[in-house]
Amino acid sequence: MVIWVASFVLGVLIGSCGTPPSTLSEAPPLGEQLETLAVPSPAVVEQFEKPPLDASAQAIQAAAAQSAAAQSATAQSAAAQTPRVQATVAQAPRVNPPLAQNASPLAQGLPTPPYELLWADTSNYGERYSYDINGTPVYNQPIIVLHETVYSADSAINLFRTHHTDESQQASYHTLIRLNGTVVYVVPPEKRAFGAGNSVFMGANGAETVKTHKSYPPSVNNFAYHISLETPYDGQDEGETHSGYTEAQYRSLAWLVAQSSVPDDRITTHRAVDRSQSRIDPRSFDQTKFFTLLHQLRGVR
Ligand SMILES: [Zn+2]
Secondary structure, eight states, X not given: OOOTTTTTTTOTTTTOOOSOOTTSOBOOOOOHHHHTTOOOOHHHHHHHOSOHHHHHHHHHHHHHHHHHHHOOHHHHHHHHHHHHHHHHTTTOSSOOOOXXXXXXXXXXXXXXXXXXXXXXXXXXXXEOBSBOTTSOBOXXXXXXXXXXXXXXXXXXXXXXXXXXXXXXXXXXXXXXXXXXXXXXXXXXXXXXXXXXXXXXXXXXXXXXXXXXXXXXXXXXXXXXXXXXXXXXXXXXXXXXXXXXXXHHHHHHHHHHHHTSOOOGGGEEEHHHHBSSSOOOOSTTOOHHHHHHHHHHHHTOO
């Protein structure tokens, strides 16, 4: 039996990258694939802070206009999907604007989930680097790594917002999704969240991992965007499974990922990239449901 739960709260990422030496060069942002996941500026937020039903109506009108103009099957699909998502945000305190400059038109036209900005303490994340600790340039394209919180979202957020001088205690995700579907932004996408220490991504390009700290194993953190789903109440243990995630969580996750152009084959899980043999999250995750929703938002057929 694994011991990952026991170590989670005090160190989601014991063995994470921590703070790298200052001699490493800071990397430029990973490019458009992740820039589109940036949260809006305050001015933009204010612009879009309208009653959810107003936002939904606008989206419906936009989709309808697009459909009338183009008579395309894609636009018709957007109009058909909008009311379904509208129901999911009816109780939203506020809505997030479409974040992407290059997300699919379908994703841009849809109402967005409620969100919160609860930034992590700066001790719990770092810069993305263009060179590894040996001075070798790194060119990894972004990946998205999915997690679960095991305990409540608030317990994880409190951990990330706490200043940690001990590097072994430094941990973070970029974004969490509460049980009610609220998206919580924790670390800016251009920063390196400490989400998966001792990890490697096995993809079409072979093994990808970057060592940025002399004392810790290489990891995917330098090119990863970490998203964590709040675990249901019956999952706060070491069990192999639990009752799964809410419909609102799946919809918000698909919406969030659709704001990026990270391809399917670079969307992975902590379990898949972990090399410590101690991480099995996210448990009870329905990949078919997630990718079906994502493809709807991206207009993939
Ligand atoms: Zn994890």
